[in-house]
Amino acid sequence: MKAIRLVRVGDPSPDLVDALVVPLAEEFGVPCSIDVRRIDPLFAMHPERQQAHSSQLLAEILRDDGGGDHLLGVTSLDLYIPILTFVFGEAQMEGHCAIVSYHRLRQEIYGLPHDGELLESRLVKEAVHELGHTLGLRHCEDWECVMASSHAVEGIDLKGWEFCPACRTIVDQERTVSAL
Ligand SMILES: [Zn+2]
């Protein structure tokens, strides 16, 4: 990995996109910036489900090969893949592209009052997690590791946004390789 570019999909909150820049740069040890490109997600919307097809958006993000950079789509839209009710995000395993949604990371979805700080920390964790998959990392057994799999926000809240030592080793190797 040599750099991360955030690609806005639809109209995500500028504050939330901004909030990803520093933590992602720190976790992966590479520069992170917001891409000029913004993707119109209309083509990927399912009319009945009112959700956006995550894999179709991923394919659209991939139309730009990234020039060696990793691309992370960020959206407020509810994402799905046909076999699942919803997904928090999706990544191209050992590729360079991923997408995250903060739709279901909002407390409001669960009938609770808005919590901006919690939303931000959940989004950072999901962003680190999906980008971790692009580096070939699989789900981790360590529940505190950012690569632990989470099917609900409770699981996301339990883990940190950092890699456990074993996952960290792989991330660091990946960085060294791309620096050569
Ligand atoms: Zn995962």
Ligand SMILES: [Zn+2]
């Ligand atoms: Zn781990």
